[in-house]
Amino acid sequence: GAGVSQTPSNKVTEKGKYVELRCDPISGHTALYWYRQSLGQGPEFLIYFQGTGAADDSGLPNDRFFAVRPEGSVSTLKIQRTERGDSAVYLCASSNIPDTQYFGPGTRLTVL
Amino acid sequence: SQKIEQNSEALNIQEGKTATLTCNYTNYSPAYLQWYRQDPGRGPVFLLLIRENEKEKRKERLKVTFDTTLKQSLFHITASQPADSATYLCALDGGRGAAGNKLTFGGGTRVLVKP
Numbered sequence: 001g002a003g004v005s006q007t008p009s010n011k012v013t014e015k016g017k018y019v020e021l022r023c024d025p026i027s028g029h030t031a032l033y034w035y036r037q038s039l040g041q042g043p044e045f046l047i048y049f050q051g052t053g054a055a056d057d058s059g060l061p062n063d064r065f066f067a068v069r070p071e072g073s074v075s076t077l078k079i080q081r082t083e084r085g086d087s088a089v090y091l092c093a094s095s096n097i098p099d100t101q102y103f104g105p106g107t108r109l110t111v112l
Numbered sequence: 113s114q115k116i117e118q119n120s121e122a123l124n125i126q127e128g129k130t131a132t133l134t135c136n137y138t139n140y141s142p143a144y145l146q147w148y149r150q151d152p153g154r155g156p157v158f159l160l161l162i163r164e165n166e167k168e169k170r171k172e173r174l175k176v177t178f179d180t181t182l183k184q185s186l187f188h189i190t191a192s193q194p195a196d197s198a199t200y201l202c203a204l205d206g207g208r209g210a211a212g213n214k215l216t217f218g219g220g221t222r223v224l225v226k227p
Binding site for chain 1 (some may be wrong): 116118120146148153154156157161201205213215216217218219220
């Protein structure tokens with residue numbers, strides 16, 4: 001079956017602009033996670049959804065970052081007033097069992 | 113604060129040998145530990161999970177050990193092949209009582225298997 005998909009695969013934007021990153025989880029997976037990965041480092045947790053609600057958003061770095069999952073499937077990560085330090089690969093993962101997470105290919109965000 | 117450490121230096125190994133990677137953690141009491149493989153430009157792929165009450169887990173040529181006293185996991189790739197070349201990530205869950213299953217990852221160790 002289809003895995004987790006993320007769009008766009010690459011996004012280049014200018015400092016101060018608004019961006020949206022989309023994640024399509026595996027069908028039927030109730031849990032969805034967003035992580036951020038900088039070069040040479042492991043993924044860093046941002047936010048976790050169980051169904052439509054954000055169960056844990058403790059990893060969001062500041063209030064410029066926001067994520068939604070209105071129908072309990074597709075999720076969008078929104079970043080306002082982007083900064084150069086936001087440049088990273090944004091990974092989405094979904095899960096339907098407590099342990100294993102299935103990751104998408106990521107969106108590479110570059111803020112100029 | 114909680115910390116997970118993996119050897120940041122790349123591991124170069126000859127084909128056919130066993131690669132051994134280390135994951136050390138502090139200030140954690142994880143319920144389980146996971147290992148993922150990540151290829152360049154791709155997301156991590158789940159390999160193995162070991163629970164706190166398990167000492168060892170195997171899957172094909174992979175073996176993981178988990179020592180909660182030492183706060184350490186070892187990841188072994190036996191009879192290594194060039195196709196095993198990738199970055200391997202160790203990840204811990206939020207611990208007992210934590211909501212959800214958010215993972216905290218180590219920095220990963222890059223493995224290069226030479227033919």
